[in-house]
Amino acid sequence: MRFRPISHSWVARHPEPIGVIEFLGGAFYGSFPSIAYSHFLNSLFEAGYTVIAVPFRFGFNHLAIAQGLLQERDQIRAELNYPSTIPHFWVGHSLGCKYIVLLETMRSILDQPSLLIAPDISDTRNALPIPSLADLLDRLHLGAVPNRQETQRRILDSSLFNLTALISFRQDTIAGTLAGSPNESDVAWFAQTLSRKQKANPIQQEIPGGHREPIAVRFADWVVRPPGHQGWLESICDRQLESLAIEMLSELTHRRQKLQPRPVEPLLS
Numbered sequence: 001m002r003f004r005p006i007s008h009s010w011v012a013r014h015p016e017p018i019g020v021i022e023f024l025g026g027a028f029y030g031s032f033p034s035i036a037y038s039h040f041l042n043s044l045f046e047a048g049y050t051v052i053a054v055p056f057r058f059g060f061n062h063l064a065i066a067q068g069l070l071q072e073r074d075q076i077r078a079e080l081n082y083p084s085t086i087p088h089f090w091v092g093h094s095l096g097c098k099y100i101v102l103l104e105t106m107r108s109i110l111d112q113p114s115l116l117i118a119p120d121i122s123d124t125r126n127a128l129p130i131p132s133l134a135d136l137l138d139r140l141h142l143g144a145v146p147n148r149q150e151t152q153r154r155i156l157d158s159s160l161f162n163l164t165a166l167i168s169f170r171q172d173t174i175a176g177t178l179a180g181s182p183n184e185s186d187v188a189w190f191a192q193t194l195s196r197k198q199k200a201n202p203i204q205q206e207i208p209g210g211h212r213e214p215i216a217v218r219f220a221d222w223v224v225r226p227p228g229h230q231g232w233l234e235s236i237c238d239r240q241l242e243s244l245a246i247e248m249l250s251e252l253t254h255r256r257q258k259l260q261p262r263p264v265e266p267l268l269s
Contacts, residue, residue: 166203
């Protein structure tokens with residue numbers, strides 16, 4: 001897999017793609033996703049997907065950042081010039097999931113399946129280590145927009161999210177786990193909400209690992225984790241995430257085919 005720059009993103013173009021994946025990572029590692037998530041993205045490429053690793057700047061106006069991602073999407077898709085028969089997917093990790101769900105609440109990614117991995121839709125307090133500074137930013141209206149409660153309301157008010165899958169991790173202390181309270185755990189809240197919206201069997205599963213499980217660089221038959229990660233070296237054979245993600249994308253493709261297709265909406269100027 002070789003990435004090449006298109007617009008502000010890095011694109012690995014598959015010679016015979018079964019789909020196109022636009023990937024958004026976490027708050028820090030999402031600034032260089034083609035490197036930090038290289039093993040995960042390479043696994044998607046080897047499964048037959050063209051992979052678009054989309055870096056994004058750090059900021060608290062998440063709505064504005066999401067709208068900027070739409071512009072990036074349109075520029076890249078114009079360059080790729082794929083036929084409309086090739087499906088497009090969104091895959092996010094941590095904060096990247098928040099941008100994806102905001103795009104869906106704005107009805108900008110209709111009938112484009114999404115896979116949320118350890119979704120984090122946290123407030124300003126969760127993004128900064130100094131609570132007093134976070135409170136000051138919120139009072140000055142410079143904090144996270146929308147906040148967690150507002151983001152949840154947008155999702156609940158939306159009639160979409162029928163093509164959304166969820167992967168979580170049992171040792172995740174940031175996004176939480178399925179066993180947590182929906183009032184505190186973003187994972188538990190999404191699991192509950194998606195189950196109600198999809199009515200049919202929701203596509204969700206929890207596997208061993210911590211919040212940074214997707215961040216891994218491969219060396220031979222091993223992957224190296226980020227500093228501070230318990231079990232920083234892991235055998236490729238022991239990983240569950242990549243095969244599970246590919247399986248869920250396949251199931252999302254199957255469900256999408258049952259829906260009435262709609263064209264991709266261009267960005268309104």
